[in-house]
Structure formats: C-alpha cells, structure tokens
Amino acid sequence: MEKHLYITDLDGTLLRSNATLSDYSRDTINKLIKEGMNFTFATARSIESSKPITKELEISLPVITANGAFLTDFKTHRHIHVSEIEKCVKKRALEIIHSGGCEPFISSHNNGSDNLYFSNINCEGMNIFYRDRVENKDRRLKKTEDLYGRLFEQVVTFNVINEFDKIERLAGNLEAELGDSLEIHYSEDMYLRGWCWLTAQSKYATKENGIRLLKEFSSLSDSKVVAFGDNVNDIKMIKSADIGVAVANALKEVKLSAKVVIGENDIDSVANYLLGIQNGN
Known part of the structure; x- marks a missing residue:
C-alpha cells in the first residue's frame, strides 16, 4: 500500500x-x-x-x-x-543589513538552547514584534550590545522587519553578494500590515x-x-x-x-x- x-x-x-x-x-x-x-x-x-x-x-x-x-x-x-549559516557568511550578512539602515533579530542555537538576539529596535514594526515576544514570555529573547559577538553560535536566521522599500533594497543587496550561500525571502507580514519581513538563512x-x-x-x-x-x-x-x-x-x-x-x-x-x-x- x-x-x-x-x-x-x-x-x-x-x-x-x-x-x-x-x-x-x-x-x-x-x-x-x-x-x-x-x-x-x-x-x-x-x-x-x-x-x-x-x-x-x-x-x-x-x-x-x-x-x-x-x-x-x-x-x-x-x-x-x-542548518546553520556558514561562518564566512554570517559576518558579511550582518554588515550588509546594518549598511542598509536596518537592525536584525538573530535566531541561533548554542549549547542546547535557542536564542533570539537583538541590539537596537529602530522601527515600530520591530517594536511590535518585540512586545509580542515579551508578552508571550519567549525565553529565547535576549538583548545584546554586540551582535557580532554572538556570531560564534549556530546562527540560523537573520530576521529583519522594516518598510517595504528598505527591505526590497536589502534583499537585493544580500542576493547580489551572498545569494549563492543564503536562502532569502521577504513579504508583507500578515499580522503587521504595513511592515515587511525578511528572512536570510542557510541555502540548506x-x-x-x-x-x-x-x-x-x-x-x-x-x-x-x-x-x-x-x-x-x-x-x-x-x-x-x-x-x-x-x-x-x-x-x-x-x-x-x-x-x-x-x-x-x-x-x-x-x-x-x-x-x-x-x-x-
């Protein structure tokens, strides 16, 4: 059968x-x-x-x-x-995100624990998502002053929330330089209308x-x-x-x-x- x-x-x-x-x-x-x-x-x-x-x-x-x-x-x-992002790709992806005037949430895994790091919240879309995670008592959520200092962990996702035009440009920049190494998706967030959500992950x-x-x-x-x-x-x-x-x-x-x-x-x-x-x- x-x-x-x-x-x-x-x-x-x-x-x-x-x-x-x-x-x-x-x-x-x-x-x-x-x-x-x-x-x-x-x-x-x-x-x-x-x-x-x-x-x-x-x-x-x-x-x-x-x-x-x-x-x-x-x-x-x-x-x-x-499936983590390659070591040689993580730092450059974060640099491109920052050069585009955006801030990410970084999802990672380390020593048996999942983490969701952020440093600066620079738009209301990010703030809404942050408050949702706080209200849901998401144990992964951690503020850090140095996102680059967390890249030694198994980073699986860069999540970026911002206005559509900014996200579209960022996606293009990431694709142009790191498209062979990253799987990149972006679309309007179905729960945060008016805000666009981008994910950059390992190609696997x-x-x-x-x-x-x-x-x-x-x-x-x-x-x-x-x-x-x-x-x-x-x-x-x-x-x-x-x-x-x-x-x-x-x-x-x-x-x-x-x-x-x-x-x-x-x-x-x-x-x-x-x-x-x-x-x-």
Whole structure:
C-alpha cells in the first residue's frame, strides 16, 4: 500500500487569520493521526512560538521549524538537525543589513538552547514584534550590545522587519553578494500590515530540504508528499511535493505552483481536504 506524508504550513494555511487553530481542525487532524495518517507541519515559526498554537495536536513525527533550519522533536523540543549559516557568511550578512539602515533579530542555537538576539529596535514594526515576544514570555529573547559577538553560535536566521522599500533594497543587496550561500525571502507580514519581513538563512534551510531529512529520519523515504502552503517560502516545497496544495488565500505565485487549490484558511480547508482523502473523496 502506498504511503503518504502530509505536511502543512501554519500561518495563513492551517491556522486561521487570527493565528489560531480551530477546534474543528484540531479534532479532525487528531482523529486522522489516530487512524494512521502521517501528518506534521513545516513553518517559519520557531518551536517556541509554534508550540502554544499546536500543542493540542497529537503529532508523533518531527516538525520542520524556522523554514527548515531545524528538524525538531515535537514533544521534547530537541533539534534533530540544525542548518546553520556558514561562518564566512554570517559576518558579511550582518554588515550588509546594518549598511542598509536596518537592525536584525538573530535566531541561533548554542549549547542546547535557542536564542533570539537583538541590539537596537529602530522601527515600530520591530517594536511590535518585540512586545509580542515579551508578552508571550519567549525565553529565547535576549538583548545584546554586540551582535557580532554572538556570531560564534549556530546562527540560523537573520530576521529583519522594516518598510517595504528598505527591505526590497536589502534583499537585493544580500542576493547580489551572498545569494549563492543564503536562502532569502521577504513579504508583507500578515499580522503587521504595513511592515515587511525578511528572512536570510542557510541555502540548506528550506522546507523542502527539511522534508527530505524528515523522510530519512522517520523511515518514510518512499512516501508520497502532499504539502500545503500560502506564501513565498512555501513555493519550493509545493513544487517539489508529489501533490502541492495551495489555499485560496495564497499568493498568486503559490497557487500557480500548486497542483490543487482548496478553500481559504479561515474555513478549515486543510482539515477538510485531509478528511476527504481519508474518506476516499
């Protein structure tokens, strides 16, 4: 019997537009997992920020976090694999970010702990994100006077929040000099309208690479992949899947990359699609 592996993005896909998981989606997916469905998620979020939203899902497989930088045990939060930015690239990336008049949040891993460093908050978009992390008691959040002094750690992501024009220029500068070493994405933040969010990560830190590692680790190498997404960081995952599925609220380029387009994220479309597959529809 042919095996399948079902992997969904969280924000804008499985989650509703208010960043919550409906009771219906939770119950439906848990029922399907109990019946033997191989289900997990691949998200730009850290395990720290995704767990409060997904903690009631009975996932036994590892999850893909930080856009593929981490393959993480869902129950213990232990990272099975870390895709860090190359040492020779980290310092130059930070210099380019600063030369563009921006300040980053730096996600890293060191001695078994995840960290989220910042030095200066130079725009309201950064401030909103900072306050959200404080309110959520994010243990990773740490202020440092010297970001360069933290680059010895396993740096996995430079996160930059700023106005669109500034982020677009920064993305171009990073791509021009470090495009062979970095995976760079930017788009308007769906929760901070008016502010743009850029991520710069190792070229190996992608959701589709995370799926490859997950299949190897979980003895699912022969499984057909069904992947769900909505945003630019989902495009490669959707294209590489055996069946790529976009939600109706996805960006146009995501829908063009998908084999199937389902309903919007606010009406439990991922859960309903999975239920239909299990019921043979």
